Amino acid sequence: MTLYRATVLDTPQDPFAGGRLRAEQDGGLLVRDGTILARGGFAQLRRDHPGEPIETLDGGLLLPGFVDTHVHYPQVRAIGGLGMPLLDWLQRCALPEEARLADPSYAVATADDFVRSLVRSGTTSALVFGAHFAPAVDALFSRAAATGLRITSGLVLSDRILRDDLLTSADVALEQSRALADRWHGTGRARYAVTPRFSLSCGDDLLSVCGELLDEIPGGWMTTHVNENTVEVAQVEEFFGTSYVGSYDKHGLVGRRSVLAHNVHATDEELRLLADHGAGVAHCPTSNSSLGSGSFPLRRHLEHGVPVALGTDVGGGTGFSMFKEGLQAYFMQQLLGADGVPLTAAHLLHLATSAGAAMLGLDDVGDLSVGKRFDAVWLRGADDGALQVNLRNALDPDNALAKAFALGTDADVAGVWIDGERVTD
Ligand code: GUN
Ligand code: ZN
Numbered sequence: 001m002t003l004y005r006a007t008v009l010d011t012p013q014d015p016f017a018g019g020r021l022r023a024e025q026d027g028g029l030l031v032r033d034g035t036i037l038a039r040g041g042f043a044q045l046r047r048d049h050p051g052e053p054i055e056t057l058d059g060g061l062l063l064p065g066f067v068d069t070h071v072h073y074p075q076v077r078a079i080g081g082l083g084m085p086l087l088d089w090l091q092r093c094a095l096p097e098e099a100r101l102a103d104p105s106y107a108v109a110t111a112d113d114f115v116r117s118l119v120r121s122g123t124t125s126a127l128v129f130g131a132h133f134a135p136a137v138d139a140l141f142s143r144a145a146a147t148g149l150r151i152t153s154g155l156v157l158s159d160r161i162l163r164d165d166l167l168t169s170a171d172v173a174l175e176q177s178r179a180l181a182d183r184w185h186g187t188g189r190a191r192y193a194v195t196p197r198f199s200l201s202c203g204d205d206l207l208s209v210c211g212e213l214l215d216e217i218p219g220g221w222m223t224t225h226v227n228e229n230t231v232e233v234a235q236v237e238e239f240f241g242t243s244y245v246g247s248y249d250k251h252g253l254v255g256r257r258s259v260l261a262h263n264v265h266a267t268d269e270e271l272r273l274l275a276d277h278g279a280g281v282a283h284c285p286t287s288n289s290s291l292g293s294g295s296f297p298l299r300r301h302l303e304h305g306v307p308v309a310l311g312t313d314v315g316g317g318t319g320f321s322m323f324k325e326g327l328q329a330y331f332m333q334q335l336l337g338a339d340g341v342p343l344t345a346a347h348l349l350h351l352a353t354s355a356g357a358a359m360l361g362l363d364d365v366g367d368l369s370v371g372k373r374f375d376a377v378w379l380r381g382a383d384d385g386a387l388q389v390n391l392r393n394a395l396d397p398d399n400a401l402a403k404a405f406a407l408g409t410d411a412d413v414a415g416v417w418i419d420g421e422r423v424t425d
Contacts, residue, residue, distance in 0.1 A: 001033040002420075005042045006062035006378065010367040011301045016302060021346040022367075027062075031374045032418030039370050047200055057194060059353050059388065060380025060414060061404055063349065063368050065124025066322040067356025070223070070261040070282035070311025072129040073140050073153070074098040074107075078315040086229040086291050086316070090099060090162075094315060098132060099165050107136035107386040111143040121320035121410045122377030123420045125150035125362055127223055127239035127259055127282070127311075130195060132166045133158045134176045140420040141184045150375075152360060154193040154220050155180055157210065158201035174213065181217045189419075191309045193221035199240065199247040205249055211251040221257045221360075223282075224248065227260035227270070245270040253277045254264040261311060262287075263301070264294040271304035280359035283351070284313035285328035291316050295332050298341045309356035313422050322352040323379075323408035330405070345401035378415035379408050387412050 008027035013019025023118040027047035030052065038045055046054075065116045074097060081093030101107040122146040130137040130153045137155050144151040158166055168176075177194065185192035194213045202210075214222050227233055227244045245266070248254050256278040263274075263281045284298050298380065301308050308355045310325050311317075317392055318324070326348035333340035341347075357366025365375045381387030387407040393399075394400035416424045 001052045006057035008062045012367040015346040057378045058319045064353040065375035068126040068354045069309045073114045074131045075315030078102045101131045101136040107139045111139040115143045122413045125315045128153040150189040151210040153193040154195040158197045160204045161201045170209045193223045198225040207251040223259045226260040227265040256261045275305045282311035283313045286318040287313035287316035309359045310351045374420040376417045380414040381412040
């Protein structure tokens, strides 16, 4: 058993539904075998449990582990391709790198870089876009299992438009996806996600196989891209003769365990369809900004009741930090003026933690309530750095959290725990 002493912040009640930031300034969390057994003021917890070892996490903030709802494993080495719109960026930056994962030893090294980068940025759960090659997907699941990271991932599928070495056929897709799901879905913390890359690169036969796989895998997930860029939206509509969301829905791919990334250019009809089916949207603001995809219509998602959580979309996105992602989400809504949603720091924390956990069906993480698993990130900068100077001078916990989103970086992540185990040095 360990008694953690820290300033603990989380969002067990949705701030979009009137919930407020929950804060324990000199707080305590009693953790046994990965479960939070008690929570409250440190002094009281100390009196109640006088014999337990104390771990003091002073001078910073202890937050729930981040949940990244959209991040590409094969793109960890392709971050920073600036100055191109989506389809050019795919052609010139992302896809040449993704093709390199055909080499299993390159894939293992990339999986190592990826998993380490996620953990070091404080991400403890993620819905991960896998690779186009089955051995590379095995490498990802193996590396994630070794660190304890909670990942949901799968083989990325495409049968048109992309370069030849990334294409598959419906039969091979079915066989390889089945084998991977058999091996990994429900093994430890891993779960399988059927992953058509985007309907622009998938014909109806392949999407139909995706529907078949989703039916076959009990509790299986589906993830893909949707409505990211106006050029691809027009091409998808022309190819399928339906809306972008409709191209997935007609194959049974839009449901409670579906997460679609971006949705920047959604119509009201598409938002209704997503809401009716309980599907979630991964909002990836640094990617949307970097690729010039557009500004995310958060207000319309909220009005339609479509669940939204944050994703980094590495490498279209500019890094693994959910602080940066939250800050960019805030900027984007500010710049939308009257069409934007004014976001507080509590909203940002919710979008980076509890909203993602709920969207991914990870009911036992997402906040630091009694009974939840202890997935946590300790943010603490150098004593004389701007982050610490500002945290020491915060007016209240909401202000401290705003400072964390304004100033926090991966380098300020001083400790990360998954299921009660410390996974960073
Ligand atoms: N659409 C299809 N593939 C990708 C990708 O790798 N990144 C992004 N941002 N959008 C995509
Ligand atoms: Zn993506």
